[in-house]
Amino acid sequence: MAAGDVLISEVGPRDGLQSITAIMPLAAKKAWITAEAAAGVREIEVGSFVPAKLLPQLADTAEVVAHAKTIPGLAVAVLVPNARGAEAAIQAGADKLTLPLSVSETHSLRNLRRTHAQVMEEAKAIAAMIAALPPDRRPHFEGSLSTAFGCTLEGPIPDSQIARLAEELMAAGCDEVGLSDTTGYADPASVRRLIKLVRDTVGADALTGIHLHNTRGLGLANALAALDAGLTTLDSSLGGLGGCPFAPGASGNIVTEDLAFMLEAMGVRTGIDLDALFAVRTILADALPGEPLYGFITAAGLPLGFKPADHH
Numbered sequence: 227m228a229a230g231d232v233l234i235s236e237v238g239p240r241d242g243l244q245s246i247t248a249i250m251p252l253a254a255k256k257a258w259i260t261a262e263a264a265a266g267v268r269e270i271e272v273g274s275f276v277p278a279k280l281l282p283q284l285a286d287t288a289e290v291v292a293h294a295k296t297i298p299g300l301a302v303a304v305l306v307p308n309a310r311g312a313e314a315a316i317q318a319g320a321d322k323l324t325l326p327l328s329v330s331e332t333h334s335l336r337n338l339r340r341t342h343a344q345v346m347e348e349a350k351a352i353a354a355m356i357a358a359l360p361p362d363r364r365p366h367f368e369g370s371l372s373t374a375f376g377c378t379l380e381g382p383i384p385d386s387q388i389a390r391l392a393e394e395l396m397a398a399g400c401d402e403v404g405l406s407d408t409t410g411y412a413d414p415a416s417v418r419r420l421i422k423l424v425r426d427t428v429g430a431d432a433l434t435g436i437h438l439h440n441t442r443g444l445g446l447a448n449a450l451a452a453l454d455a456g457l458t459t460l461d462s463s464l465g466g467l468g469g470c471p472f473a474p475g476a477s478g479n480i481v482t483e484d485l486a487f488m489l490e491a492m493g494v495r496t497g498i499d500l501d502a503l504f505a506v507r508t509i510l511a512d513a514l515p516g517e518p519l520y521g522f523i524t525a526a527g528l529p530l531g532f533k534p535a536d537h538h
């Protein structure tokens with residue numbers, strides 16, 4: 227199967243599971259990750275290294291990472307809220323660390339209990355920790371600009387503040403920044419505008435991915451706008467699970483199944499076998515009874531005569 231023109235980064239085992247109260251058993255998490263990787267998904271954010279009392283749903287992240295690391299070719303990503311979490315992530319062997327920096331300082335205080343300056347200090351400490359590792363053991367380090375399209379607590383965030391924080395994250399030692407629409411406020415025009423703003427500030431190589439939520443139904447339109455603007459990594463969640471528990475009103479990510487279908491239908495290779503991907507939903511349905519799973523393509527089915535991108 228072709229490697230793919232676009233990287234779909236599955237965030238369900240982290241963003242999805244942090245947003246629901248049910249705790250998915252470790253065996254089901256492992257089965258989910260194994261099956262989704264077998265369907266061709268090449269990067270999965272498998273959990274967070276946060277205090278277990280805050281998010282007990284993710285308390286087994288080290289074990290989940292250990293399992294995911296046994297899957298050949300899979301990039302194993304995790305979220306870290308601070309240097310302490312990064313240390314645990316590095317010890318577990320994660321390939322990619324994402325530190326969320328809410329450009330809304332009100333949300334940063336709600337989410338991480340830290341000001342921007344304090345989060346920057348954590349970013350510097352994480353970068354120093356990574357730099358001290360042998361080159362072949364260094365994980366990729368992303369600073370994610372959360373609430374970039376607006377905050378449910380603070381409203382719109384000035385462009386100048388977003389650009390300054392992107393610059394500071396890169397100066398602190400991140401390999402790249404990401405844009406996150408935590409609250410589902412983005413629209414295609416704002417997606418294009420913020421990508422240009424951040425790329426003009428830190429360079430095109432320092433922004434390749436975006437994390438979108440479908441709260442207001444614009445998720446796929448926003449994903450397309452991001453691709454048109456030159457991004458190559460799109461976060462999404464199986465069954466559309468997701469949402470930040472510390473951002474009022476935040477809801478699910480864009481649905482991996484719908485995103486993969488849209489791209490393949492357009493002739494954009496994802497490397498994903500759609501039928502195998504759709505089948506992974508049964509693992510979630512069995513492990514999370516009563517939890518709604520979203521998605522249009524799995525409800526409607528593939529169009530008659532559908533050809534994936536490799537057969538265009």
Ligand SMILES: CC(C)(COP(=O)([O-])OP(=O)([O-])OC[C@H]1O[C@@H](n2cnc3c(N)ncnc32)[C@H](O)[C@@H]1OP(=O)([O-])[O-])[C@@H](O)C(=O)NCCC(=O)NCCSC(=O)C[C@@](C)(O)CC(=O)[O-]
Nearest residue numbers: 275276277307310311326337338339372373406407408470
């Ligand atoms: C940053 C803290 C830890 C500060 O929380 P705090 O209470 O200020 O932390 P602290 O430094 O005072 O430590 C308190 C206790 O936690 C321990 N501790 C400290 N750090 C860790 C750690 N990493 N792992 C495990 N334990 C840790 C620490 O050792 C101590 O233990 P005690 O002495 O009481 O026994 C906390 O606020 C936190 O973890 N917040 C994370 C919240 C979160 O996960 N939010 C959701 C993810 S972000 C998001 O959803 C947005 C995003 C990324 O998806 C993108 C989008 O959609 O836009």
